[in-house]
Amino acid sequence: xxxxxxxxxxxxxxxxxxxxxxxxxxMIALLDDAAAKGCDLVVFPxxxxxxxxxxxxxxxxxxxxxxxxxxxxxxxxxxLFDRARELGVAISFGYxxxxxxxxxxxxxxxxxxxxxIVGKYRKIHLxxxxxxxxxxxxxxxxxxxxxxxxxxxxxxxALGGLMGMCICNDRRxxxxxxxxxxxxxxxxxxxxxxxxxxxxxxxxxxxxRLFHHKLSLQAxxxxxxxxxxxxxxxxxxxxxxxxxxxxxxxxxxxxVAETKTEGDELIVHPCDLDATRFGKETIxxxxxxxxxxxxxxxxxxxxxxxxxx
Ligand code: CDT
Numbered sequence: 052x053x054x055x056x057x058x059x060x061x062x063x064x065x066x067x068x069x070x071x072x073x074x075x076x077x078m079i080a081l082l083d084d085a086a087a088k089g090c091d092l093v094v095f096p097x098x099x100x101x102x103x104x105x106x107x108x109x110x111x112x113x114x115x116x117x118x119x120x121x122x123x124x125x126x127x128x129x130x131l132f133d134r135a136r137e138l139g140v141a142i143s144f145g146y147x148x149x150x151x152x153x154x155x156x157x158x159x160x161x162x163x164x165x166x167x168i169v170g171k172y173r174k175i176h177l178x179x180x181x182x183x184x185x186x187x188x189x190x191x192x193x194x195x196x197x198x199x200x201x202x203x204x205x206x207x208x209a210l211g212g213l214m215g216m217c218i219c220n221d222r223r224x225x226x227x228x229x230x231x232x233x234x235x236x237x238x239x240x241x242x243x244x245x246x247x248x249x250x251x252x253x254x255x256x257x258x259x260r261l262f263h264h265k266l267s268l269q270a271x272x273x274x275x276x277x278x279x280x281x282x283x284x285x286x287x288x289x290x291x292x293x294x295x296x297x298x299x300x301x302x303x304x305x306x307v308a309e310t311k312t313e314g315d316e317l318i319v320h321p322c323d324l325d326a327t328r329f330g331k332e333t334i335x336x337x338x339x340x341x342x343x344x345x346x347x348x349x350x351x352x353x354x355x356x357x358x359x360x
Contacts, residue, residue, distance in 0.1 A: 053211055053324040055238070057280055058085035058093040061297040063314035064286035065102045071127035074100050078144070079134050081317050086138040088319045091164070092210060093135075095144035096242035096284040097174075097219045098157065100127070103244040103284065104147070105192045106291055108183045115196060119149035123160060123168070136166035141210055145218055145242045147196070148173070157197045159216045159242065161209060170207040172216035173200030176224050187250040189291060193220075206234035212324040215277075219243035222281065223267045225274070226349065232275030233337060237302075237324045239277055244284045247294040261296045265306065273304030276330025278322045286313040302327045 060081040065074055078095060085093045098104070104118045123146065124132045135142045141164050148158035157177070161170035177199055179191030204227060206215045215231035215238070222241055231239060245264060249255035264281075272279040278301060285295035297310040299320045308318040334340075 054321045055092060055210055055212060055324060056088075056090050056319060056321045057238075057278075057299065058082075058088065058090040059280050059282045059297050059299055059308070059310075059318045059320075060085065060093050060095050061282055061295060061310045061312075061314075061316045061318075062096050062099060062284045063312075063316075064288040064293065065284065067102045067104075067107070067289050069102065071100045075127055075131050077315055078131055081315060082131070082134055082138065082140060082142065084317050085319065086140050088317070090140055090319060092141040092143070093317075094240045094242070094280045094282050095142065096282045097145040097159070097244050098147060099144040099242065099284065100146050102288050103291070103293065105179065105196055106190050106246075106288075108190055108192060108195075115155075116149060118196075119147040119155060121149045121151070123148070132162070132166045135162060136164075139164045142166075143216065143240045143242075154201075155197050156200055157193065157218055158200075159218055159240070161207065161214060161216060161240065163209060169209050170205065170214065170216065171202065172205065172218065173202050174218040174221060175200040175204070176220045176227070178220040188248070188253065189246070189250050191246070191250060204230040206231050206236045212237045215239045217241045219245065222271065222279075223263070225271065228271035228275045228277070232277065232335075235331070236275065236277050237327045238322065239271070239279045240282075241280070242282045242284070245294050245296075247292045257294050260294050264294070264296050265298065268298065268300050269304040269306065272300040272302060273330070274335060276302040276327045276335050278302055278324070278327065280322075283310070285310075302330050 145159040157174035181194040215236040247257040299308040308320040
């Protein structure tokens with residue numbers, strides 16, 4: 052057994068006016084709780100330090116940049132890194148990253164138990180749109196504020212296992228898991244901010260949204276025989292509701308732990324990384340069973356092209 056005890060640290064809503072220091076204090080409270088419960092690793096949501104700002108339409112670059120971090124750790128997040136190091140707990144969380152040469156990404160990091168950053172991922176599948184869309188009930192402007200990630204889907208040797216990350220909408224795309232699966236990933240960590248209604252389909256509510264969320268995670272976990280840790284930012288942010296649904300999914304595709312609220316809430320599960328072996332060595336032994344000679348369209352074509360009549 053190679054057991055990694057994981058805390059999935061859901062955050063309740065963060066209002067637009069709430070500062071990073073307040074949020075970091077909430078994250079430290081969850082981290083303390085996780086350490087007391089024996090966690091080796093605590094995973095926090097996408098864009099964990101602020102409200103989900105891509106719902107707001109902005110045109111002033113200086114205003115936009117107030118939502119971004121130009122270094123990590125920085126003054127606001129140093130107390131979180133310091134506490135994680137003191138407790139000997141690894142952490143993963145998402146934030147809006149501005150690089151020294153001015154690029155903007157939706158990013159997640161993973162630290163080791165000494166608080167050193169050992170992995171960085173930049174979100175590849177950016178949902179939504181780039182211009183104000185009056186037809187939508189509310190805006191989702193990730194394509195306006197972020198560039199698609201430029202780091203691929205790396206997998207790292209860390210915490211005694213093979214660890215990978217993706218972010219929110221990435222979880223809906225099978226390619227995300229398969230590219231990590233081909234590197235032997237044993238645990239995928241991801242944060243999400245998912246509105247509880249579809250801005251383009253008013254009758255698609257929270258039940259359907261939670262169903263599609265879990266369907267994607269459970270399929271990705273099963274088909275690649277990997278743990279998946281999916282962590283929400285949930286609840287009502289300035290009148291915009293985000294669904295909860297923080298879950299830990301085992302390599303058999305089963306949900307083994309789940310939050311019950313839409314507030315700050317920690318769930319903990321002992322994840323045996325060796326439990327990934329059975330699936331990887333049998334039905335999903337890629338080397339024996341994959342037929343790449345028939346998969347060319349997956350990387351040569353983006354949109355749908357029906358066969359000619
Ligand atoms: N943050 C994020 O990626 N949210 C999306 C909402 C899609 S609606 C434009 C998600 O896939 O959950």
